[in-house]
Amino acid sequence: MILAVDTCLAASSIAVLDGDTVRAARSEPMTRGHQERIAVLAREVMGEAGVKFPDLTRIAVTVGPGSFTGLRVGLSFAKGLATALSIPCVGINSLEALAATAGAPGFVAGVLDARMGQVYLQVFDGGKALMAPDALEVGVAAARLAELYSGGPATLIGSGAPLLADVLPEATVLTPAFADPVAVARLAATRPAPIHSPRPLYLRAPYAVAPAA
Known part of the structure; x- marks a missing residue:
């Protein structure tokens, strides 16, 4: 039972995959506000799926490239949930x-x-x-x-x-604005359980720099 999380691009997305069966999935287009929405969305989609969080066996999360802020939101949420449930967290690049x-x-x-x-x-x-x-x-x-x-x-x-x-x-x-979270879940299902938690995939430095002293 896999919960997929994606906040890298222009949406907050959640999917619940049970083997080959998609229990529930939803993507809400947004370019900002992922942090306020993703946990609530996960609870809502889990409810639609009829699945309780302890039933999950794996978390999938996109790790970038994408919005620096967005990908950190999804990654932090996914890793925190995986740690709380003592299950693997699998990173998938966007x-x-x-x-x-x-x-x-x-x-x-x-x-x-x-x-x-x-x-x-x-x-x-x-x-x-x-x-x-x-x-x-x-x-x-x-x-x-x-x-x-x-x-x-x-x-x-x-x-x-x-x-x-x-x-x-x-x-x-x-030109979709975001990936299908079901695709994220299906990719994660094919991967071996990782030894380490996923890390963000930054392909270049952020625009913002610290001001000169």
């Missing part, structure tokens, strides 16, 4: 979650607009990662995408997908 959300065969690239002329990119083929998640200049990301593509069906998914669409003109371009 690019992989987006690729799984596409549910498409063949070549799939998770792409997030990282602003400042950059994208966060990770590419998969048949569900297998062809590269580690990375923050790249758009031109560099386009070259990487072209290098890795070997033909066949292709899907670009995420807020940054349109920035790379010219590289693969025949590709399907999807």
Whole structure:
């Protein structure tokens, strides 16, 4: 029984997966306010699922890349809940979650607009990662995408997908604002129980810097 938590992108999302059965799932679009909503949402979705927290055997949580504040909110909540229940907490990166959300065969690239002329990119083929998640200049990301593509069906998914669409003109371009929490849960179900708690995946430093002394 898996509870999936995602606050990395533009939503607070929760899903409860019982084996192959989705007991309940909900995503509430938001760019701010994850901290105030995620615990309440988890209780509501658990109630809809008819599941009690002690029934859970695993927590899944997205770890980034994404909003610095958002991903910390979800990660803190998930780790705290897993600790309280003495169950594993499995981290899933948001690019992989987006690729799984596409549910498409063949070549799939998770792409997030990282602003400042950059994208966060990770590419998969048949569900297998062809590269580690990375923050790249758009031109560099386009070259990487072209290098890795070997033909066949292709899907670009995420807020940054349109920035790379010219590289693969025949590709399907999807721009959901957030990943499907059910996809996050299904990915976590395939992973071995981690030895250590998940950590945030920061692909670049935050914009904010401490003022000079």
